[in-house]
Amino acid sequence: MATKASRSAARLMMAPAVVLLLGWMLVPLIMTLWFSFRTYLPLRGGDQGWTGFDNYVRFVTSSSFWPAVQTTLVIVLSVLIITVVLGVLLAMLLDQPMWGQGVVRILVIAPFFVMPTVSALVWKNMFMDPVNGLFAHLWRFFGAEPVSWLSDAAMPSVIMIVSWQWLPFATLILLTAIQSLDSEQLEAAEMDGAPKLKQFFYIILPHLGRAITIVILIQTIFLLAVFAEIFVTTGGAFGTRTLSYLIFQRVLESQNVGLGSAGGVYAIILANIVAIFLMRIVGKNLDN
Amino acid sequence: MARAVTPRRKLINTTAAWTVGLLIFFPILWTILTSFKTEGQAIASPPIFLGFDWTLENYQTVMERSNYARFLWNSIIIAGGSTIIGLIIAVPAAWSMAFVPSRRTKDILLWMLSTKMLPAVGVLYPIYLLFIKMGLLDSRAGLVIVMMLINLPIIIWMLYTYFREIPGEILEAARMDGATLKEEVLYILTPMAIPGIASTMLLNFILAWNEAFWTLNLTAVNAAPLTAFIASYSSPEGLFFAKLSAASTMAIAPILILGWFSQKQLVRGLTFGAVK
Numbered sequence: 001m002a003t004k005a006s007r008s009a010a011r012l013m014m015a016p017a018v019v020l021l022l023g024w025m026l027v028p029l030i031m032t033l034w035f036s037f038r039t040y041l042p043l044r045g046g047d048q049g050w051t052g053f054d055n056y057v058r059f060v061t062s063s064s065f066w067p068a069v070q071t072t073l074v075i076v077l078s079v080l081i082i083t084v085v086l087g088v089l090l091a092m093l094l095d096q097p098m099w100g101q102g103v104v105r106i107l108v109i110a111p112f113f114v115m116p117t118v119s120a121l122v123w124k125n126m127f128m129d130p131v132n133g134l135f136a137h138l139w140r141f142f143g144a145e146p147v148s149w150l151s152d153a154a155m156p157s158v159i160m161i162v163s164w165q166w167l168p169f170a171t172l173i174l175l176t177a178i179q180s181l182d183s184e185q186l187e188a189a190e191m192d193g194a195p196k197l198k199q200f201f202y203i204i205l206p207h208l209g210r211a212i213t214i215v216i217l218i219q220t221i222f223l224l225a226v227f228a229e230i231f232v233t234t235g236g237a238f239g240t241r242t243l244s245y246l247i248f249q250r251v252l253e254s255q256n257v258g259l260g261s262a263g264g265v266y267a268i269i270l271a272n273i274v275a276i277f278l279m280r281i282v283g284k285n286l287d288n
Numbered sequence: 289m290a291r292a293v294t295p296r297r298k299l300i301n302t303t304a305a306w307t308v309g310l311l312i313f314f315p316i317l318w319t320i321l322t323s324f325k326t327e328g329q330a331i332a333s334p335p336i337f338l339g340f341d342w343t344l345e346n347y348q349t350v351m352e353r354s355n356y357a358r359f360l361w362n363s364i365i366i367a368g369g370s371t372i373i374g375l376i377i378a379v380p381a382a383w384s385m386a387f388v389p390s391r392r393t394k395d396i397l398l399w400m401l402s403t404k405m406l407p408a409v410g411v412l413y414p415i416y417l418l419f420i421k422m423g424l425l426d427s428r429a430g431l432v433i434v435m436m437l438i439n440l441p442i443i444i445w446m447l448y449t450y451f452r453e454i455p456g457e458i459l460e461a462a463r464m465d466g467a468t469l470k471e472e473v474l475y476i477l478t479p480m481a482i483p484g485i486a487s488t489m490l491l492n493f494i495l496a497w498n499e500a501f502w503t504l505n506l507t508a509v510n511a512a513p514l515t516a517f518i519a520s521y522s523s524p525e526g527l528f529f530a531k532l533s534a535a536s537t538m539a540i541a542p543i544l545i546l547g548w549f550s551q552k553q554l555v556r557g558l559t560f561g562a563v564k
Contacts, residue, residue: 010384017381017444018396024437025403027418028411035413090308097293098302106548107309110316113547115498117518118536122319124522126529132331134318141334167312173563176555214559225407228500228515232522244409251413252505264410275405279398286394 029268035261043255055262059250067239068246075159075242076223080216082163087170087215088208092200094171095178105175112168116228123161124150124233154238161229166222170215177211178204210281217278224271243267316540323347323533330529346534354517356538363513365428366503367496370435371443371489377436378443379485385444386451387459397448404441408501419506426508434506435496443492446557450484487553490546497543514539 036055039048059065094105111119127134128149136146149157181204189199225244234240236249247267251260293301310317321337322330329340350356385393415434416425424430454477462476500515507516518539521532547554555563 006388007390010388010390013380013384014396016377017400017440020377020437021400021403021440025406028414029406031414031417032411093301093305093308096301096305097298098305099298100302100306104305104309105551107313109547109551109554110313110544112554113494113498113544114316114540115515115518115543116500117504117515117522118319118540119315121518121521121532122315122536125532126318126322127315132333132529134335137333137335164312164315169558172551173555173559176563211563214563218558221405225409225501227409228504228519231504232519244407247409248412248505251409252416257413260413264407264412267407268410271405271407271410272402275402278405279402282401283394283398286397 032261032264032268035257036265038258040257040261041255042257051258055258056265059259059262059266064241064246068241068243071155071240072224072242072244074155075162075226076220078159079163079166079223080219082159083166083170083219084212084215086163086167087174088205088212090167090171091174091178092204094175108171109168111164112166112172114165116165117232119165120161120229120232123157123164128157150233151238154234154240158229158233158240161233162223162226165229166219169219173215174208174211177208181207213281214278217274217281220274221271221278224267224274243270316544319533319536321533322530323537325530325533327527327530330533331527346530347538350531350535350538354520354535356517356535359512359514359517360538362428362507362511363497363515366431366435366511366513367493369428369432370439370496371492373432374436374440374443374492375485375489378440378447378488382444382447382451386448386454387456397445400441400444404438408438412505415502416505425506426511428511431503431506431511431513434502435499438499438502439492439495442495442557443488446488446491446553447481447484449556450488451481453484454480487550488557490550491553491557494543494547494550 037050037052039051039054040046041048090108094101094108098104114122125133130136130146130148133146133149135149139146147153185203186199189203194202226242227244227248230236230240230242230245236242236245241249243263244267247260247263250256250263323346324342324344325336325340326343326345329336332340385397419425419430422430424433458476458480459472462472467476497513498515500519503513503515504519507513518535521528521535
């Protein structure tokens with residue numbers, strides 16, 4: 001059905017999107033690469049010429065680099081484990097027959113629609129405030145000393161806020177995947193007397209494998225870039241400075257564009273490593 | 289799944305699911321409730337759950353103080369504008385990839401997706417600089433463009449997966465009956481594509497509404513949307529829980545409602561069609 005004319009028409013229809021995305025990708029990328037090889041301090045003398053790989057070396061050897069990498073990894077891994085484990089359990093629960101299933105689904109999904117600045121601020125003030133927060137009331141009720149969450153337990157707090165935002169995403173996708181499971185398979189297993197735990201490990205979990213992989217990959221890409229949650233809660237203090245946040249601070253707060261850009265290149269490489277795996281799965285899906 | 293269960297089992301399921309659901313929803317519920325309290329009641333110890341004097345005072349204060357309408361308007365313009373422009377660019381592209389696929393279609397699709405993976409912080413300064421040079425910093429037009437570009441891959445992907453489900457046989461049948469290309473597009477394809485386009489619009493609107501990296505870094509006063517409006521409450525100022533709650537409720541209410549309508553499409557859009 002594809003004639004030569006329709007092929008060139010198709011190319012024409014695709015052109016605007018391709019050109020725009022190409023520009024959006026290449027122009028900033030090339031600029032970042034360019035800056036990363038230069039000493040560039042907009043407020044202190046501007047562009048002062050080439051420095052070779054200095055920025056790359058300085059970024060990695062700075063005392064804040066490894067802590068930032070560690071923070072990033074801890075946040076990404078903790079949130080992934082929490083959301084995937086709870087997501088699987090929650091999806092299985094929501095898949096059971098019950099009254100008011102639709103309403104429960106809506107309740108569970110809601111946090112995903114809350115903008116990051118709102119959820120961070122609500123958690124920070126109304127729950128984690130050491131004097132008036134709900135947790136402080138709760139702690140006092142049980143006779144315990146209220147905790148200054150965002151300074152004394154900053155990392156667990158941030159992880160908790162981010163997990164709350166992403167749990168709905170994991171649950172929703174895993175629930176969709178569970179619902180596509182052929183119930184006859186489970187019924188057959190039931191009849192053969194397979195215990196529930198075995199059903200879970202041999203039927204349900206393998207069926208969810210692909211969905212779990214996709215959840216992990218997509219969340220990783222977004223979690224590597226967590227920003228607003230840190231921006232409005234701790235501002236990167238108390239050990240919550242992630243790699244993204246460190247780069248943000250280098251570029252906009254200390255106005256060291258060369259150094260920040262070198263950091264940016266590292267971040268791009270890191271994200272691409274994850275992206276390759278995601279692409280492979282998505283690409284495979286396109287074939288059938 | 290139509291598995292037969294005993295009423296007792298169903299009761300247990302229901303109780304467990306509702307408990308967990310309410311627990312997850314609680315922070316939102318608490319925010320909405322607090323927004324109707326006075327500042328004093330908002331920090332009362334022990335906390336008051338429902339038995340307080342309901343008041344709209346906080347909403348009034350927030351509206352008067354912060355020009356909420358302007359932030360709201362900016363959010364609507366940025367999310368709406370980027371969605372509409374994105375669709376105008378994406379519909380033809382997705383269309384041609386779905387109906388006139390070539391050997392390179394798959395690669396192009398994957399490449400488009402890869403632009404979405406570019407960490408924003410890695411290109412923050414170049415965009416910032418370009419915005420200053422072009423006079424786009426703190427302008428709605430600038431944010432519409434950025435928001436459109438970061439979501440364009442998702443729009444194209446979503447539309448593509450929808451369009452691909454439209455069977456080609458229908459088109460052939462129409463052609464056999466003598467339909468012209470115009471009639472084909474107008475009377476057959478468009479009605480079939482509208483549900484897909486609508487849910488793509490919805491999801492994209494939500495994503496643009498909640499985006500909080502570029503909106504925080506590229507706006508100051510004029511173009512600041514609701515994400516920035518809320519961030520302005522990040523420094524504590526005496527008693528402000530009730531006002532913060534009112535502001536938060538106003539910022540999330542429109543999108544919560546839209547979101548509930550789009551939950552099914554959300555899965556497809558966010559997994560690039562890999563989970564349906």
